[in-house]
Amino acid sequence: MLVERKIASLYTDGACSGNPGPGGWGVVVNFNDGSVYEMGGSAAQTTNNRMELQAAIAALKLLAASGQSEAVSLYTDSEYVKKGITQWISSWKTKGWKTSQGKPVQNQDLWETLDRLNSQQVQWCYVQGHSNDVCNDRCDAIARAFAGGQTPSLRQAASVDSVSSNSIHPTGNKTIQSSSVPLDAVMTDSLATPTAEFLDNPPREVRVAQLRNLMETLQMAEEVASKGYLITSSELADLMDVNASAVTSRGDNWVWRNWVVSRVRREGNQILWQLERVD
Template sequence: MADGPDGRGRVVAAATDGACSGNPGPGGWGALIRFEDGSVEEFGGADPATTNNRMELQAALATLQRLAELPLHPDLTLRTDSKYLIDGLGSWMAGWKRKGWRTAAGKPVLNQDLWQALDQARLAEVPLRYVKGHSGDPDNDRVDQIAVAYSKGRKQAPPSPSPSSGSSKSSGSAKAAPHQASVDPAPVSLQKLLTRMELADRLASGGYALTAVELAQLVEQPLNRLSERQGSWRWRDWLVEPVGSDRWRLRRDPSGSKQT
């Protein structure tokens, strides 16, 4: 593990999201970055009069600026559910710049200030990766919670960096809707575990291979611990098998024995 200045290692995962009530209206943005030692850093911000798209751009801008200060894992991607952000940076920006920051229709590009700042802050070694919003992706769900909290004017900051991703994520659960107040839900930690196990089952059924970074996110173990694994090993109801090139595949454990 390549240590950063504070011993947390490299950044292995990053996610951002934006939220807005009214669009335009009060908005917020949230961001999350994970380190090799399993620690998590979360941050966010608010704007009293903005749009959802501006919050998505602001979240990515703040995250890229933060990543520029840190050691990065070569497999790092910035995960976002904003196709506006991905298409803007990946497809549209070159044309906007050629036309003097005007669209194909000749109109000024909206949110030009943020797009120009993103153009300066982008990191060639950190590609954007689309993740469908509200699809059970734990990091996307967490940054959505942070963004919504800020958009609703909550004064408290997101959880401070913690020694393990599990403790950090469990502290930011969303409040239940008013009509659900009388329901006694399962603890948030169990709800998140179920989400991860359901995802593991889909990955195993589909035969998908995971990078070490992705596997570390799924099983919530530090990347350096996974690098020490030799051969196949068990995680709960699944066998985790190496498939070469630093990739792993999940398979249902027929013996039914469980080991984390």
């Protein structure tokens, strides 16, 4: 009998070089059939806390797109994220997104997004960073790679035969049995390049999540254009999901999807850009 694949657990992590500085985030998705899906991304100028939040947001977007109703444990090594979403956020909203000291809550935009995606379905769990937890360490490696300007090879739903089902503990930690391959072999295997078959036909939940992310990106771009907002090179790069250098190297006027992107002016060290809809 074929068992329907479900998400068993989600692991998230963020990293930043400089704080603020170049950042990256990583997500490891474990399915009940032993398969794994990894995601990650980067931002040219950000903070560690924003990358931690971005990783959690990406994980919950994938969960929402999957249509799964079963409970899922989400593991983070950020007490800021865990306590923020489970303890502090109610008070922040009651006080109009102000802290107990009356100051504006930092990263309000990401907290609002995370709050919309959160539900009783998600069990928030704290895992100690750098404690030899396989999935947490892998998230950290993905996040640090993206923060360092690298594009790591990500495991794309390949079966993890070396980690048996009974080695997945209730805490979400994975241990390698003596009869299994060594830990470093598992970590090396997780860097394997996705097969052409998977790239051509990824799981439905992944395809839907990618489409939802694309629609969100296009809606943001449309709002930026329609309201005449000016955005910086790093913000535009985040919107397009490219490195900032890929924006500035294109010249002063070029087309991206449905918009003409034009360089408007420089303010300090920042270049400001404008989007105009192509009818």
